[in-house]
Amino acid sequence: MNVPVIKQIRAYTVRGGGADYHDQGGGHWIDDHIATPMSRYEKYRQSRQSFGINVLGTLVVEIEASDGTVGFAVTTAGEIGAYIVEKHLARFIEGQKVTDIEKMWDQMFNATLYYGRKGVVINTISGVDLALWDLLAKVRGEPVHQLLGGPVRDQLQFYATGARPDLAKEMGFIGGKMPLHHGPAEGEEGLKKNLAMIEDMRNRVGDDFWLMLDCWMSLDTNYATRLATKAHQYGLKWIEEALPPDDYWGYAELRRNVPKGMLVTTGEHEATRWGFRLLLEMGCCDIIQPDVGWCGGVTELIKISALADAHNVLVVPHGSSVYSYHFVITRHNSPFAEFLMMAPKADQVVPMFNPLLLDEPVPVNGRISASALDKPGFGVRLNPECKLVRPYEH
Ligand SMILES: C[C@H](O)[C@H](O)[C@@H](O)[C@@H](O)C(=O)O
Numbered sequence: 265m266n267v268p269v270i271k272q273i274r275a276y277t278v279r280g281g282g283a284d285y286h287d288q289g290g291g292h293w294i295d296d297h298i299a300t301p302m303s304r305y306e307k308y309r310q311s312r313q314s315f316g317i318n319v320l321g322t323l324v325v326e327i328e329a330s331d332g333t334v335g336f337a338v339t340t341a342g343e344i345g346a347y348i349v350e351k352h353l354a355r356f357i358e359g360q361k362v363t364d365i366e367k368m369w370d371q372m373f374n375a376t377l378y379y380g381r382k383g384v385v386i387n388t389i390s391g392v393d394l395a396l397w398d399l400l401a402k403v404r405g406e407p408v409h410q411l412l413g414g415p416v417r418d419q420l421q422f423y424a425t426g427a428r429p430d431l432a433k434e435m436g437f438i439g440g441k442m443p444l445h446h447g448p449a450e451g452e453e454g455l456k457k458n459l460a461m462i463e464d465m466r467n468r469v470g471d472d473f474w475l476m477l478d479c480w481m482s483l484d485t486n487y488a489t490r491l492a493t494k495a496h497q498y499g500l501k502w503i504e505e506a507l508p509p510d511d512y513w514g515y516a517e518l519r520r521n522v523p524k525g526m527l528v529t530t531g532e533h534e535a536t537r538w539g540f541r542l543l544l545e546m547g548c549c550d551i552i553q554p555d556v557g558w559c560g561g562v563t564e565l566i567k568i569s570a571l572a573d574a575h576n577v578l579v580v581p582h583g584s585s586v587y588s589y590h591f592v593i594t595r596h597n598s599p600f601a602e603f604l605m606m607a608p609k610a611d612q613v614v615p616m617f618n619p620l621l622l623d624e625p626v627p628v629n630g631r632i633s634a635s636a637l638d639k640p641g642f643g644v645r646l647n648p649e650c651k652l653v654r655p656y657e658h
């Protein structure tokens with residue numbers, strides 16, 4: 265079979281939602297006094313956009329093959345990512361067979377090792393990798409999940425992340441993850457407010473609905489341990505990303521000290537098999553949460569997931585729309601997925617990367633059936649209403 269070769273790779277940027285889902289307008293729950301590592305500075309406490317959580321914007325990677333097929337993917341990397349694609353990574357992609365994904369990944373990773381390894385460089389490599397999987401699957405006329413071994417279940421079930429777990433319960437989700445609002449800098453007052461929020465939400469959702477807390481790297485080990493201990497009475501299922509990503513030692517200590525039965529989770533800002541090997545071998549968490557658009561792409565997530573499986577650790581990828589759905593449905597150690605409620609009041613289901621992807625499937629009654637993922641590639645199209653900019657060419 266003559267395999268198409270890659271003719272051109274192109275990198276675009278777009279603002280306003282999309283893969284950089286923190287890039288929202290005002291009045292959105294996702295930017296309402298959420299605790300972060302910057303919360304120690306009062307001026308940056310109310311809004312994460314004030315310190316630049318949305319500064320990168322969305323990177324769109326398009327890859328065109330010799331037979332005219334075009335694969336694409338989106339991630340969080342913006343102009344920086346576009347520069348890296350056009351000025352550095354393009355040389356490893358153009359002219360290659362669409363099937364040679366492992367080789368292209370290895371060359372992109374090793375060629376950027378001197379300035380990459382984590383963060384926006386790995387986000388960018390992830391975006392190229394996802395576009396390569398979209399392209400190969402479209403050339404084959406199959407959904408990506410069929411290239412990964414096919415579904416192990418008929419449907420995906422989701423927990424919802426947002427300000428309203430009570431509404432998420434009514435919509436059929438299996439659980440609700442709330443953002444933490446107050447960090448250590450707000451002292452005992454802040455701790456009391458955090459606990460009051462959890463107590464109130466537990467009273468609203470009843471005893472059998474999963475309630476989780478997302479701390480977005482904002483705490484220290486002592487505060488996180490105290491918060492977990494006091495929150496145990498409200499049946500918190502897991503405490504997420506309590507500490508900065510590099511504090512492997514703190515995570516291991518937190519996991520030793522949280523109340524029995526409470527899970528410790530992290531990983532959305534971790535990258536590559538080596539970062540996750542550290543989390544796993546140091547006993548940092550019960551569930552790892554790689555973002556497939558930030559950890560290295562599907563090619564790397566396959567390796568990360570196998571490593572986690574050998575450690576009996578679940579892999580529940582951080583919300584990344586269809587890019588995680590096609591992976592999760594093929595893995596036994598990924599029994600459920602995250603859905604980020606991107607409606608400003610978290611009161612209705614809208615596509616996670618709204619408005620950028622057309623045909624993006626959304627959970628109905630907290631579920632997406634495998635059959636909804638059966639279009640070729642990742643099964644989505646770019647919204648022509650979203651104005652793409654190509655800031656660099658090569
Ligand atoms: C809700 C959290 O603060 C983040 O905004 C969220 O994107 C991420 O941590 C998550 O787990 O969804």
Ligand SMILES: [Mg+2]
Nearest residue numbers: 478504505532
């Ligand atoms: Mg999180």
